[in-house]
Amino acid sequence: MLDRIAKAQQQIDEACRTLGRPITVMEVCGTHTVAIFRSGIRSTLPKGLKLLSGPGCPVCVTDQGYIDAVLKLARRDDCIIATYGDMIRVPGKDGSLETCAAKAAVRVVLSSEDALQLARDNAGKTVVFIAVGFETTAPASAVVVQEAAREGIENFCVLSGHKLILPAMRALLSGMNDRVDAFLCPGHVSVIIGSGAFAEIVNDFGRPCVVAGFEPLQIIEALAEICRQLSNGKAELKSIYNAVVTERGNLAAQQIIAECFDAADGYWRGLGRIEKSTLVLKEQYRRFDAFARFGLSDEPGEDFSGCRCGEVLCGLIEPMQCPLFGTRCTPAKPIGPCMVSSEGTCAAWYKYGRRS
């Protein structure tokens, strides 16, 4: 393994020298962000190669309006909030799920099935599943909605905050941050949507896209491939995660998403409103839609003063450039979501980076 790493590192060095200009590569997956930090990859790269974290952490990209809707539900005593762990510490106006004076029971679940089971076990309460995440978690939400419909579990509903990664990448390149030279494409999401899905980024924007897994070797080889393409003046789609990612992806998962959800315009933290970028439940499943059931709005929420998570998510600034980073905003007392999630860019910088 070390031979291959050394070889890839050498290719990166050579390509950077040939190009003679700085290269910016963005990863759009929180697991990549953490893997890059944990393995210390940054410290092995030439100065000219900059890695930026994009909108890849599900908690981080979730708009404040959605968080406020969740906290509104938490104040109801007829609800049980079932949520993935990362979400409970995201602050809203009056605290987070962890600290607000919640009247609803807040339960951390590891799967959507656990949430549905809570509904089966608590007939007197409405279980609201806080469904966030990209194409990776959307199929699991779809499965339980169909299951609830089939079994007639009416005390269950889903607050869908699911997002699609491609519209966000397009939005970035179309205006927010066109300095990105290439993308390290997400392994998990690609398992579902297929590596072929990124062809539109290559074709429409001329940016190399390389799908990789999460082992340091995979990431470094993907970076070497990106550098090779850039130094040859090329932009191609390539997957080096062929053990699990196919070109067309998981068709069954794609189908169940299509059966349950429509792509709609939606709000992202930092990126604003993006066309056809969020998943809303189809009309036939409207009774399981928590927005509809509780008359909640999905309008954008107010951001907290001073928090620059939005710019961090777009790769416009690095966490250290936010005046709150490491001072008022720490993992123990996060102000913005990028510091909350273990996959958030700020949390990763805080945890693994040198701050001197």
Add this chain to the structure above:
Amino acid sequence: MARSEPERVLLAHGGGGQLTNQLIRTLIVPHLKNDPLSELGDSARLELESTSICLTTDSYVVKPLFFRGGDIGKLAVCGTINDLAVAGSRPLALTLSLIIEDGFEMGLLERILESIGQTARENHVSVVTGDTKTVERGAADALFLNTAGIGIRLPGVNPGLERIEVGDKILLSGTIGDHGMTIISQREGIEFESQLVSDCAALADLTCTLFQRTDGVKFMRDATRGGLAAVLNEVAEGAHLGIEIRDADIPVKPSVQAAADMLGFDVLNIANEGKFIAIVSPEAAEVCLELCRNHPLGRDAAVIGEVVASQGAPLVELRTRIGGRRVVQMPYGRELPRIC
């Protein structure tokens, strides 16, 4: 009024009356049998061979109460023994306080007491006094334990952060993350759980050997909550020195690593219940490693890094397998499973 043996612990069992007496005499004392305890006095009287002692206390609220590799009782005995052991003492006696929720199954209580008795006997410590309280349903989660312990300090053994110097070696007594990942996976009902076993064990025999057979052990701490990362950061901060460790040398079981990766946890932050970190002089490192590896609880021991000079704030740094570097932070509170 008929008073048949109840199958569940009742509030009345903590009332100080006949039921309390019965619980203590028929269930608790028989499992923990020893002379000072059998007197059932207000205090246990002990004759000590030295006036230099270590004293510690710890409370145990683990859920689930029974896990692969142990239970709350074994944990309560081992945990307190380990706190005494790493301070350079030979554990002698423990206290045991039980806080039991009304309705707790008597059979489970007996299993836990049996485990406490057995673990104590195996490690040559006695549970010499204790207390039993019952609380209303909802006021405690099934069963909480507290153990305090005293140990006799080993003569001439004086571990302390102030003794640590640049060049000292970081010795880890075995694989990390086993306990924490076992508990988390069992709690969450995750499938890979069957491969995971807690490392819950009492380390006094091994630590006494190390302290007595070499004079190079400068500091020792068991890596419980917060894991290896927490201990190393405490050492770095306390000694005002840097620490550099090598990822490739840190022993982790593949099943533990897989479970941690799946949930997005950093195995360096995960709790252990049968592992210590020793800071040893470079001259003593080989001997210490050898002594560990010859002991059943130190078979996977490894020297994982060194104490280094610190520029600025003392920092723990990890050399990664690919030759990169990164900071190892003090963990902040509990880890949350990630979304995907």
